Amino acid sequence: MKISTANINELLTIWAAKNITEGFEANASIFENANEMLATIDAIEDGDAPWESFTLRYTGPVDDTTPAWKRTDYTVYTRNSLTVMQNMLASEDFVNSFDYAPYEEYTAKNKRTWSNLMSGDWAWKQADKIAKDPRTHGSMLCPVILGADKTTVSVATGNNEFHPVYISCGNIHNTMRRAHRDAVVPIAFLAIPKTCREHDDTDEFRLFRKQLYHASLAHILEPLRDAMTTPKLMRCPDRHLRRVVFEVGPFIADYPEQVMLAGIVQGWCPKCLARADHLEDPRPRRSRELDEILHDTYNPAILWHTWGVVADVVPFTENFPRADIHELLTPDLLHQMIKGTFKDHLVSWIEEYVSLTNTPSEAKRIMDVIDRRIAVVPSFPGLRRFPEGRNFKQWTGNDSKALMKVFIPAITGHVPDDMVKCISAFMDFCYIARCSSHDSDSLHSMETSLSTFHQYRTIFEVEGVRPDGFSLPRQHALAHYVRSIRLFGSPNGLCSSITESKHITAVKEPWRRSSKNNALCQILVTNTRMSKLAAIRVRFGAQGMLKHDVLTAARIAAGLEDPPEEDDMGTSNAETSHDDEDDSQACAEARAESYVSLGMRPAYTCTAEDLSQELGIQDLPEHLRRFIWDQSYPDPYLTSEDIPHDSLPRLQTRLSVFHSASAVFYAPSELSGPGGMHREIIRSTPCWRNGPPRYDTVLVQNNPEFDDMRGMLIARVKRFISFTHEKTRIPCAIVEWFVPVGNTPDPVTGMWIVKPELKRGQRTTGIIHVDCIMYSSLSM
Template sequence: MMLALPCNKYGHFLPPNTPPTPLNDNITWEPFDDRATFEFVEWVVEDSPQSHANLKKLLRILAAKFTTDGMPDYCPFYRSKQQILDAIDAIECGEALWRTVAVRYRGPLGPHSPPILHIRNSLEVVKTLVGNPEFVNHFDYVPFKEYTAPDCRQVSNMMSGQWSFDKADEISIDPSTQGGMLVPIVLGADKTTVSVATGHQEFYPTYMSIGNIHNSMRRSHRESVIPVAFLPIPHTSREFEDDEDFRVFKKQVYHSSLTALLMPLRPGMTKPHVLRCPDLHFRRAIFQAGPFIADYLEQVYVSGVVYMWCGQCLSIPKDDFLEGDRRTHELTAMIRELCTPKDAWVIFGINPDVEPFTTHFPRADIHELLTPDILHQLVKGVFKDHLVEWVLDYIKIVHGERVGNKIIDDIDRRISAVAPFPGLRRFPQGRKFKQWTGDDSKALMKVFLPAIAGHVPVDVVQCVKTFLDFCYIARRPSHDSNSIHAMEELLVRFHDLRTVFKDAGVRDDFELPRQHALVHFPRMIRQFGSPNGVCSTITESKHIPAVKKPWRESNRRNPLEQILLKLVRKSKLASARVNYGRHGMINGDVLSDALRNLDLEDAASDDSDVEDVLDPEQLEDALFRELAAQAAAGDVPQAEVTLSAWPAYKKRAHVVAQILQQPRLVEMLRRFLYAQLNLDNPDAENHANVDLLQCPFLHARTLLSVYHSATAVFYAPSDVANPGGMTREMIRSTPRWWKGHARYDTVLVNLGGDAVHAETIDGMMVARVHAFVSVPYDGNTYECAIVRWYVREEQIDLATGMWIVHPELENGHPVYDVIPVASIVRACHLISVYGRTRVPDTFHFSDSLDAFNRYYLNMYVDYHLHELLY
């Protein structure tokens, strides 16, 4: 069995409970003077890159300040940027240098540029990944099976999937590997263009990670995904661009480059290689070629199949294009032996001229290593390129070109009229983009369904809704048998519903590889865990720090050489920070740390002193980090809502009542205080009906603090990952947002207790926040929110599958209430139920929550709300 048993640095297993080998405690800040110097270098290189001239000016300003303060001989950090770069180059850890390999070919290709491959030593990169102490609580040493109930297996990170379990069993057949640790090598390749205008500014980066690291670390942009290669991009004259020999040459160069990249790891795929792990123990690692992150075009390239065919199965790309028998290297070799190259191409979709790089490594088969891709297969593929276009074509076919375009214009106005929401990208002109990004497509998914409801039949709306549910469930951080079964049912329903487009003449067939990829999702989730840890979103996001940002900082002359040098220095800085952190040299804020070291602040024994140094924003960050650490330890915290650092204004209660147009404000606050002072009294829940004489007295001249925003922190691992799966969002309640229109956000409020009745949604109600108020009473401060209630309708909308709510009215007037800030769960999003109403051209999105009578509770605005409301 592969039990990942600790050993010494020579590979000899240790007795149980043996502590890890201690680190060298003689570490210093060398080549830096101290922590402040190191963090200044990080700021200059990483956070705020400066030109040589600007940095020289900054350093001279600092020198002038020191001279004025009587320290003329003190050198402020460094005297030039070159000194800073020399200091980074002197860092001894994290050095995974690049080497350049030239590819030679003498075939009949005509004039072409010689391909150049830039690669790192993959073994050194794996050592860096495995030995990073930041992953100590986010690292799996052995494959495992996890069950939430009998016959209900749960998969999340890669080591919980069946593939890792099977590979560990296969490897452990060799007695020399027993007791070792499986290290799956995750690769991802994706071509990117940095500048179209300047021409030939495209790069082909390849990234590496390991399957032991949790998905949340790969999604949160930590140093868990490292650029390891820039693949060659062969060019030739236009005469030979479409030549078959040249296309074959490009694919052969591609696979040869990947083979060369992994060759340093090949000996460790059969014989254990001793590595230090995040917990500081040494273990005997066995490397295994693992999942390959790629979009469809990249999958065709890497698997050696013909375009329009599937790289995982032998399904024929015709009509429904359903799942076929599994492809394997052995099956491909047999087909090549028994069939002519033409038959292999036409009948089985095999490119006879391509030998996948995985054939050079033990236990590796590229056909089982292709991962499900949420970004390109689901979001940009099936949703944006297929369903959205099909819906628009459907409208034009049914209503004609002229009327159809009017309806499409109204859909665009509906999309632009959507109320704002934290993190929601707006569409001022609807869908009229010249170039769509992945973020644009994700944002359209959040608002598209209500926009088309009423303009297309229920079957079309339900088809889109079914796919959205499939997409959102696939994005969850963990899956069990129930969620995977739900995806399978949604897929069957989607296949049934999409025939509406075929019946209307929008499509003749569904010969679409990216839709065919959906049938592999359930099986691949069982194999590799949640798709959000092996999605091309991760490699796409790495393009910015690894390629685009260094390119912008280069002088555009031989930019790749400059990019590679910047990546080496980035790795050195990251490794230095990890090394300093491992030895406890980076704790807390740099200023408070310096004060402690100079004994100017007795913060080491009294945390309140640290709070005196930190401003309110830093205290908010400290709370977020505390909750994140609590979540990372497995104890999921309750949602926390805190008011903004500073009040918008402080005024007497009667003045605040006039500003907020709430003449009963003092009365509502008195009833609120009664409820807060009688939390153990069940009658306090109905404080609105309590006799006012029983409520605490609050003078009309009491000074109230009014806030225009609050911050909600809650556990939402399905969304963009922060440490521990925590998410932070702003809830705004301001009469002038960005000095313009008013913005009053809507929230979900937890009524507490067993408050589940006809007007609630699982014990929660929707409210719109009109002000956040801090009320002083009897030496304490009570934080509350003035809200307007919304009531849900009896049934979920059959077409969209969303709850519909409407403002609660009493005698024709809105119902307002005062609630504790702590009862707010998080923000929610409402979209108008347009029906067949046309949105005027002059309609402004800030009026959306006031102009309509009914609203969808938008469950697609983020993944956490979908999981909460689905």
């Protein structure tokens, strides 16, 4: 599906030619041509949810002088939402990542955790409503998660806009929505009304766009309406049939989309009654019931100016039972925290402060220093570097995430301490919010960090950067995060980054492969085929047909290779040559303890004496002998330091030297697989990309009872090595140690400051087993 018809035909011709030369002329190729292959895909019944269209138009009076937008038919393309949800529920791909009922999870006495949607208070509350209704009592709750976001596919011109709507099943775990699986699928493409400049800013046209938007969403979800009050018998991932009741669930959207959805005035909060010019003031929450009272009580002018409500907009949720759009809007980590509060606000404010408090030439010099600090940040797994600093035009979410990791050290010393503390508090809030699971402690930490952020951000007002205060909708939204987590679980499974990443496979890549003429219809066909291929792959996998790649299957069939053990299936790629450019990637393994492994093949082998000369560590052979003793005879009361040199075991084999190792650990807030596992490459090489050496720093487990750095140590890996002793392979690392400066983190940045550990003016070195390494640690 990702190559052209001409390339497919060429591959089929090569395949046919190969079979003919091998005497299989009667069955020259599996397909005659690309058209036959595509017809075969179209005939797949699994995952079939055909696209259909409906048309909406302006229903007011029209005459010869009426603007064109009132006389235009607006076409919306949609799938049957009931069919799509039925296909998703029946997918065995989610059998181990599916909750059949709401639940409350506790890890300790009175310490509840919130993670997936069904662990939240909202699912529990809605299930109670279903249980109290005799018509739906005993049915399975199935929340319908929705997401909508405009996207532009033509970067050069910006004229090709699409407005896809996505749908997901709330019973599916967050990790599956983040793992590029078919847990989030396009359900519709909304019409985008256009008009001339004369009418574009008129109240009438803006109102029409909002009404068209809500009418379209109501029509898209109409097939599910009956199933919200009358249970439908449906197959679930475990192959059992259950009576299912659907529920309009959380809606993923950025702030402009939230304004449309909630039917409020731009600048107001869609979740509470805080006024647009006083968003810092806490106010009561909005609700469906309150909206009805307001509409019945006040005229349009009072609704607009006093309550921030658009009078003639009725949210689509009014068409469905038990749905409250104000409650259902989810936190948006990407646009509210990362792109909004951090990049658009804090980073810009820092630059404005430098400009306000210095001469133009001095301000430029300071910003150049900050840029140079950012530019010299060492390579780090998954970190997007800025060789020229942060002064470029096209910013992505990943750029902002990368800048967040290095911004505090870059500005320290050039701005007041209170500004650094403000950003540090915000970072604490941000990274806690991105966790995959929360408990009462983490939510309390979020509230504390947000309060600290609000306390220190007044420095920007005092210094004249924000003289008008902080009535900023995206910053104000942070105040609703803790309650939303209690309602819907972790925000990282309900974030607009999920829908934006889905734009790539659902919109942008199909558009690039289209002829660009009537591209939307071609995009729909591509999405249908991709859905069918994904569904059939799940069925084939469940039947054991996709356990191996083609070559492995052929070798097993020919008796040239034994089938791998079942336990090895998930870790067959755990050890790689680590040549990939991207050192940070998702890992498809199930959740497990973290581990570090060396590559399959060493870069070279050498003796301990040769490596000693190469690294300039004269006593390396003795270090190795003492390390072997400690590994062979673990005794806290008798270490290798107590053993005479002549009694230490001798190394009888050559050393295998590796330039990298793979660390796999649980980090669902990063790029991760369905089990939340993340893989990164730790490098230790004398020449990185034909340039200088690269020696990554790592976190090393020490004693968890120590208070310093929570029982962790920092080390820089000089070499990864392995050797065999008494028929046992021992993988280890030669490291240089760092020690913390002080017993607590720096009071301004909140970060630990470390320095090289020296002994008689020389760096102290050691040898550690790779099992002691947790993962990489960025030092700058």
